[in-house]
Amino acid sequence: MKDMNDSPLYKMMHPKSIAFWGASKDPTGMGSFQLAQLLALGFEGAVYPIHPKDKKVNGLPAYANIRDVPGPVDLAVFVLPTRVVPEILEECGQAGITRIIITSAGFGEMGSEGKDVQDRLVEIARRYGISFLGPNCIGVVNPYTKLNTTFFPYEVSPGFIGMASQSGSFVTQMFSYLGNFGLGFSQAFSVGNEAMLDLTDCIEYLGFCPNTKVIALYVEGIRRGREFVRVAREVSKKKPIVAYYVGGSEAGSRAGKSHTGALAGPDPLYDGIFKQCGIIRASSAAELFDMCFVLGTQPLPRGDRVAVLTHSGGPGAAAADTVDRTGLKLANFSSNTFEQLAALLPHTGRMSNPVDLTFNRSPRDYVEAIPSALLQDKGVDSLFIYLLMPAHRVAQVIEATGVSKEKAKMMAAEFVNIQAELAASLAPKFGKPVVGGSFATREDPYTRELQDRGVPMLPSPERAIRALAALHRYARTRRDLSRSGG
């Protein structure tokens, strides 16, 4: 493959028209709900609901049969009972539709009988040159083309995370989860039983997608091992892939098998596979996206030496502890750096790494002069800053100087924005990764302003350092992959 247009997924994710099976005049039905989300995101192409009896579905004229549809159809979506799927698939083939999303369950994941019907689907599809996703999947989302075939509303901004997932929940339920970090998907696939299109197809496609800066995988088991390694290894040379794999334990493996019929393997086997193709492994869904945040926004570090900057001792010690536990190293500073720090720190402060101001004497120094002193040091490869600045307390301080409540609020917002701007300019200026964290969430204005400027602000120092460690791991991996060649 040379281009994303070469992938069967391209047309699926960029359709000009969609035929939709399973929505009806009953707006509470699953199909109607699913179609409603597509319309809610503002899909601009033609949408043709197909229904045997209803003439109007979700406010659109409905058609009794695909043959009645007045224009060409780029994509079909099935939200249908299991038993009618083969017949409708055949009709689609006759109508010349070649891209289909089959959400219906009750196939390969149900044992041998279901597997037989699933095999029939593949046989029909091959006969007509159809590529389908699923069955037993939740669908796809491409916020850049306003495409959402799932039953969850996509209400956050388009983002840079491309996802392929063997669980639909890890696509749909992540919409609002990612929104809580100011993140979003570039494109995302729930691959279901992977009867035709699978994780490997998605990785190859997302490797070419210009909106995708990092690829997230949720894996219960890999189906085409050799192809997977070949493709993922190639893609890892261009952009990072992170995987959350749950099949490595006895219980996880059994749960995955009955979920999508995928065959899992023990942890060491999968660790080997992931290592071979440069995939970074995450230990939870939250960590998967933490890592994506850092990998998708930060430049690659040259070595493993981290500087930690804090004004809160405990969180600083927690960060330092996590640096050690993740195999990174606390940087040693040059004498020049120490000289600069000496002029900037209060007398109770600590100059060695972690640099601890003990309190935030000069907020501007904290996000400008001090981190600059650390980042210009040749012995520092990356920086973690503990970033906490409760806007309402800033407003209180300003108000205490005699300013009106309203004006103090505005001045505090302006102050917070300047701080965030300074912090966000560090990584581009020094070409080194800068990761932030505190226990605040996106409801806090400072956290929000930082996240919106591309500073990966994570909800604890420990999570921030673990995500930073993934970036360091990827930098090493990429050096290794490029050294070993094709």
Place this chain on the structure above:
Amino acid sequence: MKDMNDSPLYKMMHPKSIAFWGASKDPTGMGSFQLAQLLALGFEGAVYPIHPKDKKVNGLPAYANIRDVPGPVDLAVFVLPTRVVPEILEECGQAGITRIIITSAGFGEMGSEGKDVQDRLVEIARRYGISFLGPNCIGVVNPYTKLNTTFFPYEVSPGFIGMASQSGSFVTQMFSYLGNFGLGFSQAFSVGNEAMLDLTDCIEYLGFCPNTKVIALYVEGIRRGREFVRVAREVSKKKPIVAYYVGGSEAGSRAGKSHTGALAGPDPLYDGIFKQCGIIRASSAAELFDMCFVLGTQPLPRGDRVAVLTHSGGPGAAAADTVDRTGLKLANFSSNTFEQLAALLPHTGRMSNPVDLTFNRSPRDYVEAIPSALLQDKGVDSLFIYLLMPAHRVAQVIEATGVSKEKAKMMAAEFVNIQAELAASLAPKFGKPVVGGSFATREDPYTRELQDRGVPMLPSPERAIRALAALHRYARTRRDLSRSGG
């Protein structure tokens, strides 16, 4: 000690009057800020600001000297420059004040010179029968007596977590963090350099505190090892203690030493100490409080067999995987349980553990009939439920049936409350722990209603299971401790 009144900490946490050093007529100063938080929480006793010149401080009449204060003083708080602390301490001693919180830094944590001055403080205190907390601490909070001597506003409800912390940030910055889970402190101590009162004193005291259901520790190093073990072992027989220890790594140990001067030890040493006294170890600040949520609300399980209930396959597999990795076991169900499940699950559902409905057919069954079938099974010791019910989507469904927007919203809220009520009644009814989770936060009404009814709803299945594992560990520990006697 037989009672919490026997502890020197009792009077400190239940003062009728407070003398406050370091606040001034400048409302932006640290001391003024700190005093403002005490007044904001509504402390009902007398407050006497002491200031050499200012006559009015934070709206209260100020006194030039402690001798001028018109009434008895139960507690003194110092927010003073390092150099004046010994002198003021002496004055307090002469005035008969016996409980003091010294927030000033620049003592033992600064090396041998600072340590000498700190020793002098102890010598003065002993001479007058004073017990002080600190120096280099942030203070204490007891929301039940409306006491907050820190510089962060305590704006959440009083709770059941008693904390003793070698980092002030892990007290103050947790106020709003805990609020995000509907949690709060019963009492919390920032112990600073522990020149007199230390972690062990706090544990002993919190062991008797009736509002404290679980004790959280942030540890950089333990000072009185033998006493610590004796006290913690005794307290663990009554209530759980969870510790986040960061001194076990090289970097964490160095950071802790310069933070509060505490001496750390390698992980295996501390693991041994914690094990000896029944303390559960957490691997991050977030995990510390996750564990507190479960340990402080749920009954103790009799064995290690967990049932997992989900309607989302991926999160269910992630939960099952985490059950395995935390050393718990997925329960095997009895034939009677299978019979009950068969009548309640859709045909695409999965009856074996994890029980996966694949979609939430009957929301009421999901929190009543199905979990009851699982909890009545003698082979099930605890239950994890994936609890997700987006209230705005419920409202949409109701609205789609023709109900007005306003009414649909009310009906959805009522529906969510009933669901939460049913889920919350499971643990008390069956006497077995029930833990919930999803990727939603407290902004989601269902999550909020569940948390407010004491269901530990954690922000991912993985975190919920890890916290549940702490409860299982504590149940085992407590059996062992009671068997081995005093």
